[in-house]
Amino acid sequence: MDLGLRGRTALVGGASGGLGRASAERLAAEGCRLALWSRGGQTLQQAAAEIRQAHSVEVTTIAGDAADASTAAFVATEAQKALGHVDIVVLNAGGPPTAEATRTDPAEWRRSFQLLAITPIELTTLLLPGMRSRGWGRIVSILSSGVRQPIPELAYSNACRSALVAWLKTIAPEVIADGVTVNGALPGRLDTSRVAWLDQARAERTGTTAEEIRAGFERAIPAGRYGDPDELGAYVAWLSSDLARYQTGTFVAIDGGSLRALP
Numbered sequence: 001m002d003l004g005l006r007g008r009t010a011l012v013g014g015a016s017g018g019l020g021r022a023s024a025e026r027l028a029a030e031g032c033r034l035a036l037w038s039r040g041g042q043t044l045q046q047a048a049a050e051i052r053q054a055h056s057v058e059v060t061t062i063a064g065d066a067a068d069a070s071t072a073a074f075v076a077t078e079a080q081k082a083l084g085h086v087d088i089v090v091l092n093a094g095g096p097p098t099a100e101a102t103r104t105d106p107a108e109w110r111r112s113f114q115l116l117a118i119t120p121i122e123l124t125t126l127l128l129p130g131m132r133s134r135g136w137g138r139i140v141s142i143l144s145s146g147v148r149q150p151i152p153e154l155a156y157s158n159a160c161r162s163a164l165v166a167w168l169k170t171i172a173p174e175v176i177a178d179g180v181t182v183n184g185a186l187p188g189r190l191d192t193s194r195v196a197w198l199d200q201a202r203a204e205r206t207g208t209t210a211e212e213i214r215a216g217f218e219r220a221i222p223a224g225r226y227g228d229p230d231e232l233g234a235y236v237a238w239l240s241s242d243l244a245r246y247q248t249g250t251f252v253a254i255d256g257g258s259l260r261a262l263p
């Protein structure tokens with residue numbers, strides 16, 4: 001299926017690995033020109049080189065830490081410089097640390113809120129006027145199933161991402177008439193280095209192995225396995241497409257059936 005994205009431009013966060021990289025691959029396969037953003041370094045450069053080589057599209061890189069207050073403005077400027085303008089932004093970066101919900105830390109709340117809420121909100125705010133004036137734009141956020149069903153050791157993630165969802169849901173009806181859609185994907189447990197790290201952390205806390213932790217999760221997931229990052233990347237590409245132009249303000253779980261509640 002041709003998603004009609006050839007020649008569109010996309011800024012993809014957290015694109016050196018995991019879900020961001022998988023989303024970038026799908027958008028590149030559809031012919032988008034890309035700006036890949038993460039904290040930078042060799043992994044980001046390698047991702048850019050591999051995507052360029054595999055899909056014959058222009059790929060540039062932007063290095064910036066989403067937990068820093070100055071990064072959103074820097075990334076917006078650099079992306080527009082490199083791409084001319086940004087049609088699609090995939091809001092994504094790394095996850096916060098784990099914590100017992102009754103023993104959180106004010107400094108970590110501030111850092112996590114910057115990482116997961118303020119930076120994506122500021123970045124979107126900066127890119128929206130151009131999208132609205134051109135009559136076409138896509139805001140796609142990679143969130144977490146924790147915004148539907150809080151995850152015990154991820155209090156920072158549950159709360160800060162919920163703030164972002166609330167803001168995205170607020171702006172969606174304000175910009176759809178200008179051709180801009182605002183949606184999100186809620187991953188459950190997709191096979192990335194972040195999830196491997198979470199499994200390892202839980203294993204250390206509970207005195208077992210990461211393999212046993214993973215096996216336990218897989219028994220509980222109706223699909224019987226962790227998801228492949230591409231299974232989320234494909235959905236990000238769909239949300240970015242022209243075919244999804246009437247879909248806005250939605251936040252859909254990609255979780256192998258784990259969330260049992262009605263939407």
Ligand SMILES: NC(=O)c1ccc[n+]([C@@H]2O[C@H](COP(=O)([O-])OP(=O)(O)OC[C@H]3O[C@@H](n4cnc5c(N)ncnc54)[C@H](OP(=O)(O)O)[C@@H]3O)[C@@H](O)[C@H]2O)c1
Nearest residue numbers: 014016017018019038039066093094095144189190192194
């Ligand atoms: N995988 C899942 O099933 C799942 C489930 C629920 C929620 N999530 C959330 O979805 C997001 C992506 O998950 P993932 O599994 O793909 O994670 P991942 O494998 O750890 O990849 C994270 C990506 O973000 C970049 N990054 C990390 N910290 C950053 C920062 N401070 N500023 C800018 N970029 C940063 C990393 O690259 P650099 O190291 O180059 O910066 C990397 O490209 C995370 O927020 C995660 O918590 C994932």
